Amino acid sequence: MSVCEALHAWANSLPVFRFPFDVSRIPLNGIYILFEQGEVAHGTNRIVRVGTHTGSNQLPSRLRQHFLIENKDRSIFRKNIGRALLNRDKDPFLPLWELDRTSRKMRDQHVGIDLVRQHMIETAVSDYIRNHFSFVVVRFDEKANRLSIESKLISTVSLDDGCSPSAQWLGLSSPKKKIRESGLWLVNELYKEPLSFGDLERLAECARVA
Numbered sequence: 001m002s003v004c005e006a007l008h009a010w011a012n013s014l015p016v017f018r019f020p021f022d023v024s025r026i027p028l029n030g031i032y033i034l035f036e037q038g039e040v041a042h043g044t045n046r047i048v049r050v051g052t053h054t055g056s057n058q059l060p061s062r063l064r065q066h067f068l069i070e071n072k073d074r075s076i077f078r079k080n081i082g083r084a085l086l087n088r089d090k091d092p093f094l095p096l097w098e099l100d101r102t103s104r105k106m107r108d109q110h111v112g113i114d115l116v117r118q119h120m121i122e123t124a125v126s127d128y129i130r131n132h133f134s135f136v137v138v139r140f141d142e143k144a145n146r147l148s149i150e151s152k153l154i155s156t157v158s159l160d161d162g163c164s165p166s167a168q169w170l171g172l173s174s175p176k177k178k179i180r181e182s183g184l185w186l187v188n189e190l191y192k193e194p195l196s197f198g199d200l201e202r203l204a205e206c207a208r209v210a
Helices: 003-011 059-067 076-088 104-109 115-132 143-158 177-182 197-209
Strands: 030-041 044-051 133-139
Touching: 003 030, 003 044, 003 143, 003 197, 030 059, 030 115, 030 143, 044 143, 059 076, 059 115, 059 133, 076 115, 115 133, 133 197, 143 197
Parallel strands: none
Antiparallel strands: 030 044, 030 133
C-alpha cells in the first residue's frame, strides 16, 4: 500500500462534514481535506483539495469563506471554481471574474462591472460547492506544524499517479494548467516533499486526540 492509498483510507474514515454544517463542531485551528462528488481514487473518495489558515483560530472562518460567504476575492477556492465554470461555458465574464476588487482602488478602477451578473456567478459557485463537496478536518494548533503537514498532504496526492481525476471533473475546464494537470483545486505546494508513513501515523494520532 502506498502512502497516498493509506492517506485516502484514513481520511475517508474521519467524520465527514457536508453543507449545511455546524460551525461549532469545527476546531479553531487545523487542516481541512475536501472530497468532490464523483471523484474516486484508491477505491474511495478522492482528495481534491487540502487547505489550512495562517491566522490564529481561523479554521471555521476559512470554511465559511469557502461555503457560505459569496465573495470570490476572499476565497481562492471559490475563485477557481468560478474560473472553471466560466471557462467551461466560454463565458466572456471570465476576465472580469479574475479581477480582485478587495481594495477601494480596484473598485474605483472597475466601476463598470456588472455586479448583478457577478452575484449570479457567485450564487452558481455556492451551489456547486455546497452540492458537490464534503470535507474532514484535523486539529493542529501550531501554525508551522499545520503548514508543513498541509504541504506534504498536497504533495502526496499530486505525486501519486493513482489520484487522476475523472473525465467529467470540473477542474479539467480550469484555465489554470496546474489544476488540470494535478487533479487538485490547487496551484501551490504541488510536487514537493510527500508524507512518510511516520508522518501519516502522527497525523492520525492528532485526529484521535483532537
